[in-house]
Amino acid sequence: MNTEPTRWNPDLERWETTSRGRAVLTDPRLNKGTAFTEDERQALDLVGLIPPHVLTLEQQSSRAYAQFLAQPDDLAKNVYLAALQDRNTVLFYRLVGEHLDEMLPIVYTPTVGTAIQRYSYEYRRPRGVYLSVDAPKDVERSLRATGLGPDDVDLIVATDGEAILGIGDWGVGGINISVGKLAVYTAAGGIHPARTIPVVLDVGTNRKELMEDPLYLGNRHPRVDRETYDAFVETYVDTANRLFPGAVLHWEDFGPDNARRILARYGDRYLTFNDDVQGTGAVNLAAVLSGVRASGTPLRDHRVVIFGAGTAGIGVADQLRDALVSAGLTPDEATRRFWCVGRHGLLTEGMAVRDFQAPYARPAEEVADWSRDADLGGIPLAEVVHRVSPTILIGTSGQGGAFTEPVIRDMAASVSRPIILPMSNPTSLAEATPAQLLGWTDGGALVATGSPFAPVTHGDITYQIGQANNAFIFPGLSLGAIVAHATRMTDGMLKASADAVAEQVGSSAPGAALLPPTQQLRETSAAVATAVARAAAHDGVARATVGDDIGSRVRAAMWQPDYHPVHAV
Numbered sequence: 001m002n003t004e005p006t007r008w009n010p011d012l013e014r015w016e017t018t019s020r021g022r023a024v025l026t027d028p029r030l031n032k033g034t035a036f037t038e039d040e041r042q043a044l045d046l047v048g049l050i051p052p053h054v055l056t057l058e059q060q061s062s063r064a065y066a067q068f069l070a071q072p073d074d075l076a077k078n079v080y081l082a083a084l085q086d087r088n089t090v091l092f093y094r095l096v097g098e099h100l101d102e103m104l105p106i107v108y109t110p111t112v113g114t115a116i117q118r119y120s121y122e123y124r125r126p127r128g129v130y131l132s133v134d135a136p137k138d139v140e141r142s143l144r145a146t147g148l149g150p151d152d153v154d155l156i157v158a159t160d161g162e163a164i165l166g167i168g169d170w171g172v173g174g175i176n177i178s179v180g181k182l183a184v185y186t187a188a189g190g191i192h193p194a195r196t197i198p199v200v201l202d203v204g205t206n207r208k209e210l211m212e213d214p215l216y217l218g219n220r221h222p223r224v225d226r227e228t229y230d231a232f233v234e235t236y237v238d239t240a241n242r243l244f245p246g247a248v249l250h251w252e253d254f255g256p257d258n259a260r261r262i263l264a265r266y267g268d269r270y271l272t273f274n275d276d277v278q279g280t281g282a283v284n285l286a287a288v289l290s291g292v293r294a295s296g297t298p299l300r301d302h303r304v305v306i307f308g309a310g311t312a313g314i315g316v317a318d319q320l321r322d323a324l325v326s327a328g329l330t331p332d333e334a335t336r337r338f339w340c341v342g343r344h345g346l347l348t349e350g351m352a353v354r355d356f357q358a359p360y361a362r363p364a365e366e367v368a369d370w371s372r373d374a375d376l377g378g379i380p381l382a383e384v385v386h387r388v389s390p391t392i393l394i395g396t397s398g399q400g401g402a403f404t405e406p407v408i409r410d411m412a413a414s415v416s417r418p419i420i421l422p423m424s425n426p427t428s429l430a431e432a433t434p435a436q437l438l439g440w441t442d443g444g445a446l447v448a449t450g451s452p453f454a455p456v457t458h459g460d461i462t463y464q465i466g467q468a469n470n471a472f473i474f475p476g477l478s479l480g481a482i483v484a485h486a487t488r489m490t491d492g493m494l495k496a497s498a499d500a501v502a503e504q505v506g507s508s509a510p511g512a513a514l515l516p517p518t519q520q521l522r523e524t525s526a527a528v529a530t531a532v533a534r535a536a537a538h539d540g541v542a543r544a545t546v547g548d549d550i551g552s553r554v555r556a557a558m559w560q561p562d563y564h565p566v567h568a569v
């Protein structure tokens, strides 16, 4: 029996609650603050607990916007919005939705990175579920404590905090990347906020300053050994899947080995995906496809250098390679179009590489007379670019400024419209800024970046900078899977998401962005979800019927930030 005092009644589209008085005001799902109607105030025992005048949601939103603008800096804005989210779900999403361009960078990349680093200092209230490797027996109890039943959850985002954006290990503070991704899911993908759970798997931290910080809120020990780690992840997956069998399991910001191992272990058994590997691969493919269109050179003729051969970099390579195969190359020919550069330079045969990097290692004879850098212990980016003359250069290294002027000028010397995608986050870790890239290539570069950048004027053209961030993929990807009742996330669904994003880019006129504008993220996500649901049906993993009305079904499934009646029971 469900003993929760509050439930959403989907048939009557209203909340039903046995709570009264302050308990109603402290539940962000129910709370409307000064917008509670006279009748609700009477029925829910709120009379006298809120000032008498009733405001509309629109009035509340414009007041909240003024409060937001009055915050002194981006971190304070993030904290302000988090507090609003804790008080009033609808108002939070109404405000964020009305100012998506301005607020996405606050609740999500890049400011979410600062909020994670400052987590134990800015802490106000808990949000989400904190699972500790030291208490695996409590995993079930903690997930049940959400009060959600088997049919109540569409999506769980989990991180272990080891590889947050490009800023590394931030332990329990990682919960904020799960929270931030879910905010994007709802604001941009219309995922019902009450049907999601943010999770952090606290397996310790290797950051000494956190372990020694008296205010640090996570487990104060190093990350556990692999066996303990795997057993804990297994407990999480089993329990989450048993309690919430329909939910998408989203993995975020795991270290490269764990990210790949988890995906390999669970990808074929559950409805699950790794955002950094697969979401990033798909958004990169979308950016490349629209760049290729603008470059005038067919996809099958491109050469790709990827700087940063980790979770994201190889995820990007894998999906791009599949696209080259679809464009007519053999798998082997396609693989040979990639030169991947890691922390010891170009991946070459004979180097100690990770198994997922191995297919891209270049033959020793090819590079025999290429110059090496003794400090690096291998062939540096500049030499690779000089030898290869790539048409596409992608940054997934987390090394701010790594695309230097000589490297970019060298690339542009042989390619008139080089596609250059510095995808690392947050902003300070971008491999180059759009202004630099457009300056060094005299406006020739086709640029998109992982973090948001303002437009750049060069000569008499103003260049819009598309954001090659997986935020263009994951909301629609999961929404499509949810609407189709998919049982797996297939490669076909990922490819469909990339194609759908690329199709949303209308123009390849000079200065046009390679990706759709952030302000249109809701429309883009609806298009992605529709394509993904169709792909799920095509791949035989959809349990729901996916017919001609799928576009309208997707739109109807998208949650909107509007107040609904709160009914006293």
Ligand SMILES: NC(=O)c1ccc[n+]([C@@H]2O[C@H](COP(=O)([O-])OP(=O)(O)OC[C@H]3O[C@@H](n4cnc5c(N)ncnc54)[C@H](O)[C@@H]3O)[C@@H](O)[C@H]2O)c1
Residues within 6 Å of the ligand: 163, 164, 165, 166, 167, 253, 255, 256, 275, 276, 279, 280, 283, 307, 308, 309, 310, 311, 312, 313, 341, 342, 343, 344, 345, 395, 396, 397, 398, 399, 423, 424, 425, 426, 429, 449, 450, 451, 468, 469, 470, 471
């Ligand atoms: N735009 C997006 O949607 C998106 C998505 C995921 C990740 N990213 C960004 O990509 C970056 C990497 O993330 P990740 O999850 O792949 O991390 P990761 O740790 O798995 O990979 C980083 C890789 O960079 C390489 N590297 C590190 N130092 C280097 C150096 N000095 N020279 C050359 N290579 C070096 C290594 O090969 C390493 O494997 C981060 O900044 C992250 O924000 C962007």
Ligand SMILES: O=C(O)C[C@H](O)C(=O)O
Residues within 6 Å of the ligand: 109, 164, 165, 166, 253, 275, 276, 424, 425, 450, 469, 470, 471
């Ligand atoms: O979180 C983002 O902004 C994109 C990506 O998942 C990342 O790790 O950088």
Ligand SMILES: [Mg+2]
Residues within 6 Å of the ligand: 165, 252, 253, 275, 276
């Ligand atoms: Mg990430």
